[in-house]
Amino acid sequence: xxxxxxxxxxxxxxxxxxxxxxxxxxxxLVDPAALNILIDTYENKVGPRNGAKVVARxxxxxxxxxxxxADATSAIAELGFTGRQGEDMVVVENTDQVHNMVVCTxxxxxxxxxxxxxPVWYKAAPYRARAVRDPRGVLREFGVxxxxxxxxxxxDSTAELxxxxxxxxxxGSEGLGEAELADLVTRDSMIGTGLALAPGAAP
Amino acid sequence: xxxxxxxxxxDGFGPIAPERNEPVFHDEWERRAxxxxxxxxxxxxxxxxxxxxxxERMDPAAYLRSSYYEHWLHGLETLLVExxxxxxxxxxxxxxxxxxxxx
Numbered sequence: 001x002x003x004x005x006x007x008x009x010x011x012x013x014x015x016x017x018x019x020x021x022x023x024x025x026x027x028x029l030v031d032p033a034a035l036n037i038l039i040d041t042y043e044n045k046v047g048p049r050n051g052a053k054v055v056a057r058x059x060x061x062x063x064x065x066x067x068x069x070a071d072a073t074s075a076i077a078e079l080g081f082t083g084r085q086g087e088d089m090v091v092v093e094n095t096d097q098v099h100n101m102v103v104c105t106x107x108x109x110x111x112x113x114x115x116x117x118x119p120v121w122y123k124a125a126p127y128r129a130r131a132v133r134d135p136r137g138v139l140r141e142f143g144v145x146x147x148x149x150x151x152x153x154x155x156d157s158t159a160e161l162x163x164x165x166x167x168x169x170x171x172g173s174e175g176l177g178e179a180e181l182a183d184l185v186t187r188d189s190m191i192g193t194g195l196a197l198a199p200g201a202a203p
Numbered sequence: 204x205x206x207x208x209x210x211x212x213x214d215g216f217g218p219i220a221p222e223r224n225e226p227v228f229h230d231e232w233e234r235r236a237x238x239x240x241x242x243x244x245x246x247x248x249x250x251x252x253x254x255x256x257x258x259e260r261m262d263p264a265a266y267l268r269s270s271y272y273e274h275w276l277h278g279l280e281t282l283l284v285e286x287x288x289x290x291x292x293x294x295x296x297x298x299x300x301x302x303x304x305x306x
Contacts, residue, residue: 013232013236013270013272013273013276014230014231014232015298015301015302016276016280016294016298017232017235017236017239017276018232018235018298018301019294019297019298019300019301020239020276020279020280020283020289020294020297021235021239022297022301023289023293023294023297024239024243024283024288024289027288027289029243029246029288030239030242030243031242034242035235035238035239035242036238038237038238038241038242039228039234039235039237039238042227042237043227043228043234047227103211105209105210105211105212106208106209106210106211106255106259107208107255107258108271116227117227117237119221119222119225120222120225120229120271121219121220121221121222123271124219124271125210125213125216125267126216126217126218126219126220127219128210128211129210129211129212129213129214129216130213130214130216130219131211132211132212133211133212133214138219141218141219142219142221156211159251159252159255188221193221
């Protein structure tokens with residue numbers, strides 16, 4: 001066996017996946033090159049910058065916003081974002097009265113075309129368990145403290161229906177163009193566990 | 204069907220602990236498990252409900268102990284076996300072979 005670092009000792013899962021891929025390749029059922037393309041797509045091409053463009057457009061164009069709230073799937077497709085795990089989209093709008101937050105208590109349903117693949121915390125037990133029971137406490141953990149009179153609505157995603165939060169447009173962003181606005185839109189602000197950044201705070 | 208996956212409202216799972224600047228995948232095997240699941244899904248032999256049901260039938264204690272892509276891997280194996288595309292025996296044998304080679 002020789003000396004190994006902890007990195008090259010295959011965990012059970014690593015070895016099992018390797019065995020599965022090797023078996024499926026031998027059977028002619030998968031092509032490793034096609035797997036690489038899928039990985040590259042979701043690791044490097046699809047992600048929350050897509051959703052940020054949708055939000056920035058909605059902030060800039062009232063007609064677009066109206067279409068987005070009426071039929072999110074079509075309005076998002078106008079910007080070219082379509083595909084699996086985004087077939088039926090609903091956009092929920094934050095206001096000074098209502099804050100929306102999205103969870104998938106049963107698994108990990110998430111709008112891939114606009115947000116990419118979900119972060120670990122979204123798929124893990126603590127968030128799934130508590131988002132529906134103590135959303136205000138969850139928000140505090142994300143550093144978001146909302147006034148007590150703001151209603152919090154939690155949306156439990158399903159395999160069929162995926163939600164995107166339209167965050168509130170931050171104060172002081174009046175003169176900004178769409179590209180600058182998009183820089184204020186974080187992934188978490190579109191899940192509802194964060195707020196859009198104030199101008200000047202963008203990374 | 205309820206079960207260990209039906210987590211809404213449960214207490215005792217601790218803090219959420221979001222990771223700063225989290226990468227899309229944390230290990231190469233997660234990339235492969237993800238891509239294999241998508242690629243095999245394109246054959247249309249199962250739908251998303253069947254995929255989820257395959258994951259939800261994991262042993263409940265194992266489900267809670269394991270990571271997300273371990274759920275996927277378990278689900279994919281179950282679907283492949285149930286659809287007759289592979290057998291557990293040949294997968295176990297391939298795994299043992301690779302372990303012997305030390306890859």
